[in-house]
Amino acid sequence: MLQTQFDVLIVGAGVAGTALANQYSQLGLHVCLIDEQDGPGRCTSAHAGAITHPALGRTASKLHKIALAAFRLAANDWQEHWESRGVFLQSKEHVSFDAAALSEKLHHLGIGADIAELVSLEQAKQRFGVNRPGVWFRTAGSMNLGKLCQHLVLGNYSVHTIWSTKVARIEKASGNWLAFDDDNNQLAKAQTIVLANAFGAQTLVEPFDIKLFLKPVRGQLNVFEFTKESGLLARLPKTIVSGEGYCLPPRYDSVRKNYHWLVGSSYDEHDDSLLPRSQSDQHNLGLAKGMLAPIEPDFSSLKTFDRFVGIRCVTKDRLPLIGGLPTLDNVYVVSALGSRGLLWATLASYAIPALSHSSAFALDRLARFGLDSDLLSSLSPARFLAGALASNSKPIFPPTPKAR
Numbered sequence: 282m283l284q285t286q287f288d289v290l291i292v293g294a295g296v297a298g299t300a301l302a303n304q305y306s307q308l309g310l311h312v313c314l315i316d317e318q319d320g321p322g323r324c325t326s327a328h329a330g331a332i333t334h335p336a337l338g339r340t341a342s343k344l345h346k347i348a349l350a351a352f353r354l355a356a357n358d359w360q361e362h363w364e365s366r367g368v369f370l371q372s373k374e375h376v377s378f379d380a381a382a383l384s385e386k387l388h389h390l391g392i393g394a395d396i397a398e399l400v401s402l403e404q405a406k407q408r409f410g411v412n413r414p415g416v417w418f419r420t421a422g423s424m425n426l427g428k429l430c431q432h433l434v435l436g437n438y439s440v441h442t443i444w445s446t447k448v449a450r451i452e453k454a455s456g457n458w459l460a461f462d463d464d465n466n467q468l469a470k471a472q473t474i475v476l477a478n479a480f481g482a483q484t485l486v487e488p489f490d491i492k493l494f495l496k497p498v499r500g501q502l503n504v505f506e507f508t509k510e511s512g513l514l515a516r517l518p519k520t521i522v523s524g525e526g527y528c529l530p531p532r533y534d535s536v537r538k539n540y541h542w543l544v545g546s547s548y549d550e551h552d553d554s555l556l557p558r559s560q561s562d563q564h565n566l567g568l569a570k571g572m573l574a575p576i577e578p579d580f581s582s583l584k585t586f587d588r589f590v591g592i593r594c595v596t597k598d599r600l601p602l603i604g605g606l607p608t609l610d611n612v613y614v615v616s617a618l619g620s621r622g623l624l625w626a627t628l629a630s631y632a633i634p635a636l637s638h639s640s641a642f643a644l645d646r647l648a649r650f651g652l653d654s655d656l657l658s659s660l661s662p663a664r665f666l667a668g669a670l671a672s673n674s675k676p677i678f679p680p681t682p683k684a685r
């Protein structure tokens with residue numbers, strides 16, 4: 282008989298939903314994961330070269346603290362999934378580099394020597410083939426998000442998956458949340474439901490008069506191709522470089538006998554077109570040139586080999602939505618991960634089980650990384666709700682552990 286009763290129902294199998302499904306299953310809970318695509322990591326999470334590193338904001342704000350803690354969690358958690366380790370954040374200026382001021386700033390931001398290392402122009406040239414000074418983040422790196430999503434749920438038999446099925450609406454009955462498809466067939470039911478379906482979360486909460494204020498930001502990455510004979514290999518960075526844009530170190534394609542170089546990305550607000558554009562090719566070429574400046578390699582032999590286009594889901598304050606909906610019991614949202622999918626999905630995989638099931642493991646992990654309910658309230662979806670509801674926005678971690 283088809284089983285439809287679960288502890289947790291998750292809608293959306295991108296990096297948010299799969300990280301969460303994996304976590305809940307490890308806590309011993311019975312999880313159902315539903316996606317309208319035919320497998321995990323098919324939409325924005327199909328990104329094969331996502332990077333993550335700490336940001337050097339101006340102040341040690343609450344948000345900086347949350348993002349830094351989330352970075353530490355991610356750097357620690359995804360051990361064998363990193364495809365390349367170490368990110369060089371290059372300075373904007375080519376030469377001027379006030380090491381003392383930068384060192385002071387890192388200290389002020391709580392970024393210690395375990396995470397960051399200052400690198401002079403000479404060292405940057407020697408170690409990374411980069412023509413600017415900057416900061417080296419040893420534990421940062423890049424990951425294939427699509428592969429990660431697949432790894433987290435395919436072959437994980439404690440997660441029940443339903444593919445190629447859109448959740449058209451949700452409804453509460455007798456203490457359970459029920460999910461229905463377009464033909465009004467009941468797909469599954471669970472006491473707890475997590476909407477980890479990016480823009481789709483808005484559609485599912487609309488009947489309850491809730492607005493999440495999500496907006497699309499189109500992004501295109503280019504994989505450029507060049508030959509060994511072009512002489513470009515010796516002139517490109519040997520590591521991941523981040524700055525105005527970012528690039529991965531070139532990789533040799535043994536089939537095409539050429540090199541591939543991923544560079545990105547465009548940031549086109551209020552645009553949800555998934556079609557590749559030559560304008561974005563040019564934009565990314567411009568980013569590539571900017572990252573190599575003041576050196577100006579001859580890019581005439583560089584060709585676009587592949588493109589990835591995705592739509593970032595973003596809120597009006599550019600922070601993710603991670604938390605419960607105050608007006609809907611046991612409904613949680615993980616959406617609007619913006620350009621930091623890996624970071625926020627990792628954080629959500631602890632924050633949501635801590636909220637929904639008082640998971641002692643998740644609570645302990647959050648506490649170890651300095652994350653408390655006060656900090657996490659900044660990410661609660663309730664921050665956009667007006668009046669009395671807003672005062673209810675603080676996520677309260679339940680006191681009694683229910684899950685292992």
Ligand SMILES: Cc1cc2nc3c(=O)[nH]c(=O)nc-3n(C[C@H](O)[C@H](O)[C@H](O)COP(=O)(O)OP(=O)(O)OC[C@H]3O[C@@H](n4cnc5c(N)ncnc54)[C@H](O)[C@@H]3O)c2cc1C
Pocket residue numbers: 292293294295296297298315316317318322323324325326327328330331332333426446447448449477478479480481482499500501502545546547589590591592593594615616617618619620621622623624
């Ligand atoms: C160009 C570009 C570059 C980026 N670079 C980085 C980077 O370097 N580092 C980084 O960390 N992040 C990066 N990101 C962001 C990252 O890719 C996203 O934040 C992340 O993939 C979002 O994951 P998600 O699970 O929230 O959404 P998605 O991956 O979009 O998953 C949502 C899923 O929900 C499903 N769904 C929606 N509605 C329904 C429904 N009603 N029923 C069933 N299923 C439904 C969809 O089919 C989809 O599979 C980048 C994004 C872009 C576009």
